[in-house]
Amino acid sequence: MQMIRCPWCGPREEVEFHYGGQAHVPYPAEPAALSDEEWAHYVFFRDNTRGVFAERWSHSAGCRKWFNALRDTVSYRFLAVYRPGDPRPVLDGSDQTQHQTHHQKAGASS
Amino acid sequence: MTTVDAFSTDPADAVPHTPAAAAGDRLNGTPPRTPGAELPEHPEFLWDNPEPKKSYDVVVIGGGGHGLATAHYLAKNHGITNVAVLEKGWLAGGNTARNTTLIRSNYLWDESAAIYEHSLKLWEGLEDDLGYPILFSQRGVLNLAHTLQDVRDSVRRVEANVLNGVDAEWLEPDEVRKVCPIVNTSTDIRYPVLGATYQPRAGIAKHDYVAWGFARRVNEAGIDIIQDCEVTGFVRDGNRVTGVRTTRGDIACGKVALAAAGSTSVLTDMLGLRVPIQSHPLQALVSELLEPVHPTIVMSNAVHVYVSQAHKGELVMGAGVDSYNGYGQRGAFHIIERQMAAAVELFPVFARAHLLRTWGGIVDTTPDASPIVGRTPYDNVFLNCGWGTGGFKATPGVGWVFADTVANDTPHPYAAPFSLDRFVTGRLVDEHGAAAVAH
Ligand SMILES: Cc1cc2nc3c(=O)[nH]c(=O)nc-3n(C[C@H](O)[C@H](O)[C@H](O)COP(=O)(O)OP(=O)(O)OC[C@H]3O[C@@H](n4cnc5c(N)ncnc54)[C@H](O)[C@@H]3O)c2cc1C
Ligand SMILES: [Zn+2]
Numbered sequence: 409m410q411m412i413r414c415p416w417c418g419p420r421e422e423v424e425f426h427y428g429g430q431a432h433v434p435y436p437a438e439p440a441a442l443s444d445e446e447w448a449h450y451v452f453f454r455d456n457t458r459g460v461f462a463e464r465w466s467h468s469a470g471c472r473k474w475f476n477a478l479r480d481t482v483s484y485r486f487l488a489v490y491r492p493g494d495p496r497p498v499l500d501g502s503d504q505t506q507h508q509t510h511h512q513k514a515g516a517s518s
Numbered sequence: 519m520t521t522v523d524a525f526s527t528d529p530a531d532a533v534p535h536t537p538a539a540a541a542g543d544r545l546n547g548t549p550p551r552t553p554g555a556e557l558p559e560h561p562e563f564l565w566d567n568p569e570p571k572k573s574y575d576v577v578v579i580g581g582g583g584h585g586l587a588t589a590h591y592l593a594k595n596h597g598i599t600n601v602a603v604l605e606k607g608w609l610a611g612g613n614t615a616r617n618t619t620l621i622r623s624n625y626l627w628d629e630s631a632a633i634y635e636h637s638l639k640l641w642e643g644l645e646d647d648l649g650y651p652i653l654f655s656q657r658g659v660l661n662l663a664h665t666l667q668d669v670r671d672s673v674r675r676v677e678a679n680v681l682n683g684v685d686a687e688w689l690e691p692d693e694v695r696k697v698c699p700i701v702n703t704s705t706d707i708r709y710p711v712l713g714a715t716y717q718p719r720a721g722i723a724k725h726d727y728v729a730w731g732f733a734r735r736v737n738e739a740g741i742d743i744i745q746d747c748e749v750t751g752f753v754r755d756g757n758r759v760t761g762v763r764t765t766r767g768d769i770a771c772g773k774v775a776l777a778a779a780g781s782t783s784v785l786t787d788m789l790g791l792r793v794p795i796q797s798h799p800l801q802a803l804v805s806e807l808l809e810p811v812h813p814t815i816v817m818s819n820a821v822h823v824y825v826s827q828a829h830k831g832e833l834v835m836g837a838g839v840d841s842y843n844g845y846g847q848r849g850a851f852h853i854i855e856r857q858m859a860a861a862v863e864l865f866p867v868f869a870r871a872h873l874l875r876t877w878g879g880i881v882d883t884t885p886d887a888s889p890i891v892g893r894t895p896y897d898n899v900f901l902n903c904g905w906g907t908g909g910f911k912a913t914p915g916v917g918w919v920f921a922d923t924v925a926n927d928t929p930h931p932y933a934a935p936f937s938l939d940r941f942v943t944g945r946l947v948d949e950h951g952a953a954a955v956a957h
Contacts, residue, residue, distance in 0.1 A: 409852055423852050427841040429796070448942040452794040452885045456783035458845045481797075482845050 410484065414467040415475045415491050428464030430454040431476040432496065457481060462496050465489075564730050565609070565737035570744050573770035574602045576924060577762055578777055579749050579785060581605025582614040583725070583910065584902055585777035586732035586743075587917020588924070593739035595918065596925040601741045604764060606748035606781075610729030613779050614910070616847075616879035618802045618836045620815055620824065621911040622659045622720035623684050626675050629935035629947045630888065631682035636932055637915020638719060644914055650731030652723045653829055657814050659720035660689070660698060662864075664709040664820040672715045679717070687716045698814050700867050707863065709820050720815060722826050722834075728913060751788055757897045759789070773898045775924050780845065780880025782903035791894055793903065794941050795882045798839035799849035800907055803857070803876040807831035811867065823860035825868075833871060835861055839881060839907065848878040881906045886940075888947040891920055891933040900924045901938060 411419040436442055436450055455461070461481050466474045478488040478497065488497045576592060578585045581603045592598040605611075621641055623634035645652050663672045672688065679686035691703045694714045703711045733743055744766065751763035752774075761770040778785055780797045808831050817824035825835045837857040840849040854876050862869050884890060884904040889912070891902050902920045905912060915932075922930040929937060935947055 410850065422850060429843075444944075445942050449792065452941045453792050454794070454796060456793075456796055456843065458781075458784050458797075461843060463843070479842070481843050484842070484844055484846055 410486075412465065412477075412486060413489050414470060414473070415489050416471050416473055417467060420467065420470055424467060424469040426466045426468040428466055428474065431462040431464045460487060460499065564734040565743050567745060568742045570602060570604075570747065570764070570766050570769050571742065573761075574742070575600040575772040576775060577601075577769060577771040577773070578603045578775045579762070580612075580777035580779065580781075581609045581733075581743060581745065582612045582777065582779055583610060583729050583732065583913040584779070584905075584916055584920070585775075586610070586729060586736055587913050588775055588777055588902070588920045589736045589741050589743075589917075590732050590739075591918045591921035592925060593736065593741060595921060598921075598925055599740045602769065603736065603741065603743045604747045604749055604762070604769075605743070605745045606765075608745050609733055609743060610726065613879040613881065614725055614729050614913075616802065616877055617725060617910040618824070618826070618834050619722045619725050619910055620659065620720070620817075620826065620908075621654075621723060622717050622815075623911070624659070624661070624675065624679050624686050624715060624717040624720070625949055626678055627947050627949065628678075628682060629932075630949055631679065631684050633915055633919060633932040633936070634912060635682065635684050636918070637912045640914035640918060641721075641723065641911075642719075644728075644731075648731035648735055650727060650734060652727045652731055654721055654723040655829070656719050656721035657826075658697065658716060658718040659815040659817060660694060660701075660714040660716055662694070662701070662714045662816065662818040662821070663712050664818065665712070668820060669712050672713065676715050679715075685717055685719050687718075689714045689716050698812070698816055700811055700865050701816060702864055702866055709818075709863070722815065722828070724829070725910065732913075732917075749785060754789075757895070759896055759899050771898075773900065773924055774896075775900045775902065775920065777902050777920070779903065779905065779909070780882050782882050782901075786901075789894075789896065789899065791896075791899075793890065793901070793938065794885055795890075795904055796843055797845055797880050797882055798842070799844040799846060799878045800836070800839045800881040801849040801853055801857075801876055801878040802834065802836040803854055804828070804832035804834050804874050805868070805871040806874045808833065808871060812865075816864065818860070818864060821860045821864055823857050823864065825861060825865065832874065833861075833868065839883065840878075845880055846878070847880055851876075883907070886946040887949040889916070889936050890938050891916060892923060892929040892937045893927075894938065897927075904936075 410422045412425050413419045460478055465477050476490050477486055479486050578589055585603050589601050589603050623638040625631050625634050663669045676686040676688045690713050691711050695703050748765045749762045752759045753761035759774050761768050783795050786793045812827040815826040823837050828834050840853055882903050883906040890904040894901050919930040919933045923933050
């Protein structure tokens, strides 16, 4: 089973976590000003990236805190985890998985 | 001693099978016999592998069941044959090859019942239409109810189905036992079976044969099936797409029909078009071959598994998606473990069956668990996606409806409710309730 590193508790088994979808989707600053189309995009539309994706996770069977992660949606490998409010980390090239060739680099977890 | 190949009717095979004789053949100028040489010839290829032409009237992206069925009905119903089906891998190697082939039409809402029942009717005549065996077996589906709320929802769905002309019945536990004796209907289990909905016309089919049957017909109609041809970009001119860029060169096109299932977002991103789709891994598994023990299909939302038994004898099982987004065509093993636990709870007789194989596909899920079929902001780009965990059953139906939409530049009536703009108007077709294990 994949180990996921909770920023507070450290590495725990994947079954302790709950997925929360795309990260960094802020609540609209001026909700009343939104058109139907803009509301639709806020409520129903999320990025569906093939590759490195910033997403939310909750350590639901542990400390129950939410955090963010950068994860590769092809290899499923976690590349970084960070606390809410922290900016999306910039990965150095060694963390990236090459999708075109389906080539996976070893030891690229953070 | 002389032995004669017992399986051969060819008198030429009636030759001695000894090394000396083989050597003698060589001396006589006839080639030596190779073990296995009596095996039958490979069957004829069912489709060609043409080089892409410079231009087509319609380019269908995705050579799975949906893309092939769309091409079939473009030719058959609309006489449109200057068509290419572009497939990045091999024909029908995506979800078509990976799905568990449950076919049913007992959905709750009128819009869904219309398109899925249209599809089921086409399944009933598909073998004749394709002139190819597809092993469509209408063995019925039981959707089990385990709680009072399940019972109420199920009875409501049965009544909605009946009003829509979909065959459906409510069965009490003793009737469930009659249809499927191996389901555990005792009252002392964690989720006792309180009854089930039953659709007798539901069934399974042989997914590869379905794809091959469509491919053969499509090829006969003069449509080009081009495998190993990934679409990597689009050539745009204002509100139109005039061509696709592929790993086998640029191809000009009059219209584009997207049928790329789990990879749809990768393509729509290239078009700057946002779609409310999340791609998830969905896994399934089979047991070793067993004697026929399971006469129907059983699905359970609460215990979260569904099971049928394939023609050869494998138990075929599946459940829900892996939670996170994923394009990896594989999933985590704890999902499989949970599925097996659920299966053994419902079918104690499976406890000693062995798991033979697990695999995964990429399913394109939408917020309301209904597909997206229709037009896009581009004048000549058409969208078919979002079938998620349950689009195999729709293969002929959506092929028909999508071909009509593409041919006439206007949504077929069965497609109209499934437009992309329903997420703006709020007119969702919420099928989550109809089957949480939605296949
Ligand atoms: C494990 C599993 C079980 C399932 N069980 C059922 C079930 O029991 N009943 C049911 O009704 N449905 C089921 N489904 C869902 C069903 O398989 C899908 O909804 C349906 O197959 C999708 O349509 P398709 O056949 O065209 O998709 P696919 O066969 O996936 O075809 C899409 C094709 O597009 C190609 N493609 C993608 N991107 C590009 C590109 N850029 N260029 C060229 N080609 C491209 C892909 O390679 C692929 O071959 C299941 C799915 C899975 C994974
Ligand atoms: Zn924690």
